Amino acid sequence: MPHGGRLVRSLDLPGLVALALGTLGVGYRLALILLTVPGSNSDEATFGLVAMHIAEGRAFPVFLYGQHYMGTVESYLAAPLFVLFAPSWTLLRLPLIVLYALFVYLVHRLTRRLYSPWLATFTVGLLALGSERVIRDQITAVGGRPEIKPAVLALLLIALALGQRRVRRRWWAFGLFGVLAGLCVWDDWLVVPYLIAAFGLLVVGCWRALLGWAGLLVAGGFLLGVAPLIVDNLTAPAGQDSVSVLRQVSDGTTVVTTVGERLHGAILVGIPLATGLCPPDRCQPWQMWWGGLYPVLLVAALVLAVVGLVRRTRPPGVPAGRQPGATPSGPGDRPAGWATDRLRYVGQLALLVGAALALAAYARSALAATAPLASARYLSILQISLPAVLWPLWLVARWAGRVAAGPAARVSGVLAATVLTLLTALVLGGTGQLIGEIGTIRAEERQARVLADTLRRADLPRVYGEYWTCNRLVFIAREEVVCAVVGDNLRPGQNRYRPYEAQVRAADRPAFVLAAGGPAEAALHRLLRREGVTATVDAVGQHRIYRPDRTVQPPG
16 A cells, blocks of 8 residues: 555565564575575586586586476576685575575465465464475475476466456566466476466456456466477477377376376375375375375365355346356556455465376376385475465364354364374474484585595596496586496486586596496406496495596496
8 A cells, every 4th residue: 555655565474474464484495495405416416517507508408317398497597606706505405495595475365365364374373394305395406396386376466456447557567478388388387287287277357358468478487387398399300309208208107006096196195295293214104194185185175165156157137148258457446355255266276276287197107116215306396285285274273263153064064174283293293304304414425525625536427336426426526527427337327518528537546436346346346447447435324436447437
């Protein structure tokens, strides 16, 4: 509201509490970023290497090295910081905390608009906490997940505002919707279920406008946002376009699994992990209850939204022969209250449909059965629909507090409040567990830096190593050390950036940096004996550095 020539927005009590909780969540994550918690790895290092190459002007890749379907938005966000300062894990992750803050702000706004102020505050409180799995998906460069969640929320808010005619510059809003949707498709295809829901909301609220210039603006914006993907696919060699690569990945992971195994991994393991109720390495049976309850709440929320929508199909006093809203509205007009409420229920359905489609898509994958702990990260996008799933519990708990509520309603309310309290306690417990592991994570990070420093001091710029050692080592050493990946049998492994492998193979007497006691080290011992080569060995933490007295190349 205008006051003294300035725009002042007053916050009510739920808004103030949400602001405090959101600030705590940002502060918690900023502290973790400064401590490099969660720990770094070679997957994240690949995003860092892409950001380094962009900052130096050496390359401007559309997709991540060795993963020709994952967009490089996170690398482009970090690249300007790498231009100004020396590359580091902190700078790589710093833009992601801005995305997290934007995500919390947008989910609060959408929840207030679709549900209630205090549910919005409660949702922000849950999202302010975070176990290792949740935090890793939010503030580490893992590809797609940190940025697509605020983008989807922005799409839903834009579609809702356009349908309720709360936007003055409507043409800009239609164009922005298209651009954001296109960027999401380029960045991470996991977002497709929620894009379907967002487009559905836009069509329901603005179908007449979309038949004209608005539709062209959305289509043009979408093409602009997805242009990097289109151009790259048109110029990529045969079989190396993103669609072909995704098909190869899918075919390569085909394993015969039963429906029950996939549902168990997706629902009873994946949902609790993605929500932050379980540690990253296991999910105990007593922590799986939330996974079993989640689909029930999803259906209950769907029923509530459908009932609310049906009750508002026709506003009071509108003749049967006239369609509601048929009269063109001017720039300053606002829809009637019934129309606003109707679109609010459509927005609730969009959140629920997006969650259902995302969960169904994941449950179809064999990974849900074969690797539920590692692949639960694909369900992190369900955080978008958290308020929609909590809404039935929230309503029951609120109804039970009314004076006219009977004994059955009061018992139901107590049960609903207990579930919400237990959920909060488990999420808080996951947060505490991560905090308790900070010392161990920091010690492991120090060992990784010591390893890189040791190789630099020993003048060993070309080395062979295992996947989880190589790119992490290269990023820490800022490419002063280059590493080629070998597998357990010392044959070429997953070398995401091919030039590194060529540089190491062309080097004189490259060293080997292998995990102590691992199969690759045993294979190296056999190779050295077969070649009659001796090597100097240095132990650095959990790794051993082998320096052969003459050049030894692994097989392959």
